[in-house]
Amino acid sequence: MAETIEILLAEDEPSLGQIIKESLETRSFKVHLAKNGEEAYDIYKSIQPKLLVLDVMMPKKDGFTLAKEIRQEDSTIPIIFLTAKSQTQDVVEGFTIGGNDYLKKPFSMEELIVRINNLLHRITLQQSAEIISIGAYTFDFPKQLLTHKEETLQLTHREAHLLFHLIKNKNQVLDRSMILKKLWGDDDFFSGRSMDVFITKLRKKLKQDESIQIINVRGYGYKLVC
Known part of the structure; x- marks a missing residue:
């Protein structure tokens, strides 16, 4: 049952x-x-x-x-x-x-x-996902934790899922409309602005490793380069 x-x-x-x-x-x-x-x-x-x-x-x-x-x-x-x-x-x-x-x-x-x-x-x-390495960071997706050396940051659910999809599509363009519909449920203006804010937050949290970049591919989406 x-x-x-x-x-x-x-x-x-x-x-x-x-x-x-x-x-x-x-x-x-x-x-x-x-x-x-x-x-x-x-x-x-x-x-x-x-x-x-x-x-x-x-x-x-x-x-x-x-x-x-x-x-x-x-x-x-x-x-x-x-x-x-x-x-x-x-x-x-x-x-x-x-x-x-x-x-x-x-x-x-x-x-x-x-x-x-x-x-x-x-x-x-x-909950079934594994811990992921990205550059000098360790990303514990199930616990939503991002660790660099001795510093550990607690991510929000939205930050964690956005980062997860960026990593899974590393060095490829993550389609903006697709990820908005998947995580926000809509690709309207408000959802798009919200995602831009979260991309900015992730960039700040990944700044300790200069080899990691989240690039805005105008008209298409974002690409995590590492």
Whole structure:
């Protein structure tokens, strides 16, 4: 019998929360619904869910604050943000604090279910991956750790997966549209700007080895050269 996957859903709008809960439970997920950030954190501590779906704008504790607290305890649990915000800085903030994906309201239940399943599959692949060497660095993909000599950096989920795909396509162009759809779920303007920010972050974290470069191939994508 397949394992029942428990999901924590934090949504302060009662009708929407109930619709999402019922929709996910028809797909055999077990959903714990919280109406604010504080209640969501208490549920998280008590059940240790496999995935979090967090509304950004909530009373008592917003989704970003809640995610930051949870990330201090668990660096790998998948987090999907639900947001009415669509500004680039909001999207980037969500990913920077450790969000794995986001959905802009209004959204379809089918899209949410697809993104949940994709994230769970991606986490399974990550957990089975090996430690990778890149130049003078060691990249522990399962733990999202990048080590250079005695210094170890904790990467966000998005940084880790972007670096993983760059390494797997080392010295080849990583198609911009393909990776945006794979990791961001969309290749629109906001997703593209968000990816550019994460490329800049990775360049800074790899700067200790001058033989490693992430090159922007205009009109096509990025290439990691080592």
